Amino acid sequence: MNAAAETTKGQSEDIRPLSAGQFIAAPTPGERARLRGARCRACGETFFPPRRYCAACTSGEMEDIELPSSGSVESFTIVHQQLPGSAMIPPYAIVNVRLGAGPVVQTVLREGHEMLELDDDVALVVETVLNEDSHSYVAFIARRLAGGSKEEGK
Amino acid sequence: MNAAAETTKGQSEDIRPLSAGQFIAAPTPGERARLRGARCRACGETFFPPRRYCAACTSGEMEDIELPSSGSVESFTIVHQQLPGSAMIPPYAIVNVRLGAGPVVQTVLREGHEMLELDDDVALVVETVLNEDSHSYVAFIARRLAGGSKEEGK
């Protein structure tokens, strides 16, 4: 599950996470996303993004955890309207991905969204989503895992 | 007091009031300002700008009146800071002018503000304050009336 061993190329200096604190280790485009979550030591609930206080029980005893980098599609929608300011070009899918016993995270799925079905397994992968001011901004996106259909190349 | 007889030149087509409804007749730069006020038929209170309901007694029986075009300086301040978006270049005075028994109106006084004193008599005069999109926008400003000091030319 852990994608750390998959590193195939050196990281360029100008890669920045689009949202600070999202990753537990420096993200590399194309690799599995190692997302930083939080777990409540008091009640065990897990969250993404991390919180200082537990949403469920209000405890401040939170610890960082690494979240699974795959899960199943709880639901999705295909967006056909361009959102002003967005780097995503319609059509694309917004997916809610349930990470095993962990939290549900929301992201986009761009390739193969027309084949997407509920409960499909998807991987969370680091991808460059925005180039601005000579920086590459990366985030995690969802990618379909081989099911009945072929895996998409990049 | 009424400046209607003073018209000296024809009005250009592109003269517009900066604030709609302020004048009781088409305003001409350089002439006395014929301001539209409102008077409450129930309690007699007068207002500028006009109101649909009396601020004092809430009556809706309001009538348009023409306000005096001169009054006395209730107070003033010299502004030294440029307000973003303003057509007024500091220093200029903001003056509160009491129109006889009528309302106090607020406007600017640009020429001779350094000689301004409390309770000075001032006239309210139509002046072009902004040229934009080939329109001249006019408003009323205050001008000192001959007191101890000489009257300013234009």
Added chain:
Amino acid sequence: MRDVVVLGAGLHRFGRFPDKSLPDLGREAIENALDDSGVPFKDIEVAYVGRVLAGMGAGLSVVSEMGRTGIPVINIEMACGSSTSAFREAYLSVATGVYDTALVVGFEKMQRGLIQIADQKSYQTVMGLAVMPASYALQARRYMADHGATAEMFGQVSVKSHRNGALNPYAQYQTAVTLDDVMNSRSIADPVTLLQCSPTTDGAAAVVICAASKAAQYKSGRLAHVAGWATGSGKYEPTGDSAEGEADTGEIGRLVAMAWERAGLGPEDVDVTQVHDAFAPGEIFSIEGLGLVPVGEGAQAVWDGRTEIDGDIPVNTDGGLLSRGHPIGATGCAMVTEIVRQLTGEAGPRQVKGGDAHVGLIQNAGIGGMNILVLTS
């Protein structure tokens, strides 16, 4: 807590009014509400104002159009639930005896296009996630799979709403549409199509409330009483559900139970309902959350016509957000207005139960909370 009645309500028509200012819109709604109530403005002791996009101090600029009597004018914001929040604050201030008579006003002037719910530079926007109908669409797709509903059942909400809007002279859209029109309008966030999205709207709504013991000096006849209320934000449910904001329907059940307890009534007593249908699926999720139909049966109920004006659980008789329009700060007061008209038998061609409607239910969702109100006559 004292018994409190809604003495009057009034709207400025919802729609697009580029040449009108907020005070123009607000004044007309206030005038209509005061006329309807018989209360002169000088008897109003406090004003609570729901508005979202208007700048600092907007409430005073609107309310002071009617006079400067020295009353507090308090602006309340809870996104799309702002004016039911203003209503609740006003209600509590009268119910507890702080004031006898209060004015509630909601107004908004909106830009065209989808509401921007996050900053343009934000992660949510860059990633294309801050799409307003998406949360409804995500919930709708899961619902279809779990309960065997069809996309047409969601579309039917909009057909019904437009049919009702056509009967409402204050609605933004007053033209009926067919199911084909709805399903063939362009997809925004599948399965939500354009005609399943509430429009952006200019408009204003006002309500006058007073202590029931003081009502007789202003008005006689049937009056709507405030019988119950509840308000609360999304409580985290440790099942792992991470939905936030408007579509957090899990919240409705918890809140409506609090409102029923206060009112001493239950879902079986409801004659007419207003729900937050910012997007068509909202009506279905809401009637289930409110307990008007069992979970999973809302779509079928709409399909079978049960939420029509002549159905057994009429919902959004004035066209709802979808057709009456959704000027976010004004929506809550418009909901109250329609329920008052229904409970006093003044809803004209939209009247439910032959005028014999006595219990009205309102659900208005926002950010920071959802408001439930129960009105009775």
Added chain:
Amino acid sequence: MRDVVVLGAGLHRFGRFPDKSLPDLGREAIENALDDSGVPFKDIEVAYVGRVLAGMGAGLSVVSEMGRTGIPVINIEMACGSSTSAFREAYLSVATGVYDTALVVGFEKMQRGLIQIADQKSYQTVMGLAVMPASYALQARRYMADHGATAEMFGQVSVKSHRNGALNPYAQYQTAVTLDDVMNSRSIADPVTLLQCSPTTDGAAAVVICAASKAAQYKSGRLAHVAGWATGSGKYEPTGDSAEGEADTGEIGRLVAMAWERAGLGPEDVDVTQVHDAFAPGEIFSIEGLGLVPVGEGAQAVWDGRTEIDGDIPVNTDGGLLSRGHPIGATGCAMVTEIVRQLTGEAGPRQVKGGDAHVGLIQNAGIGGMNILVLTS
């Protein structure tokens, strides 16, 4: 109405914090207030939030940092008086028994430079009239002529405020200034100079209140009780006075009389006061309006040091808006915080009356209303 106490209060330091978000600022203030009160967040039943410039739903984004317990989070806006308005709503909700324990939060992140009080395209702006200190300056010049005051007397307000701010670790400015510094700083709207203008500020303040009958379970010792309040907007006085907004000091007298009546106290009982000194003349107009000195004697009172910490009518002991800073949505809760510290004897080097202070008075002006609060211990 039940007796209500302020159980705790806390601030995030006021200043400029470009790298911090509103939730960062707000969370720290809430943590400090909860710590001070002994109340765990899960016991909080409602949150009222004062904020002006932050966008839709800002309250929830801050308060939900502490947990998602399902409480209503209601945003209140009354310009610079927003968080005393939030305090009043919270107070009424507890005093009348709707809730037992409430959180009040105020926060703001502001741009640099003078606050823009009117739209850039508006008549008031184009004409150069929408200059924030102008209304204070106009009133100050008339005051000087009518009462023989000097410009230096207004300047002295700022000298005193900065001296107090230097004693307050939460103040934006913690450095004393001389009268020469104040008078020689550049003129903004004569006679108001730069050092007589409150700065733009980032900051947050929070207060926890609860029914007095429930206080013992959280905290013992001296507590501040809410003894009186009043709120109202500028009432039109048919003398022809057309002043509007914050500088409408004619309003103060009418309102403080209502607050004294509720509290059963009077101006002679006051030990410590917070007033709305957005610009230095404000302190002078306010202490006169509040009845702490006769009309026309306020400037002399300041000049004579009577409003200093060791004076007979100490005012703005924490530095006030001028020196503590004025993050508009947070200012009211910061005023409450300082009065609570004074009444509980915890004001340290700023402590008045040797710790024997029992009546505190607050005046916070906004658009839509001014709030007066009387706290006692």
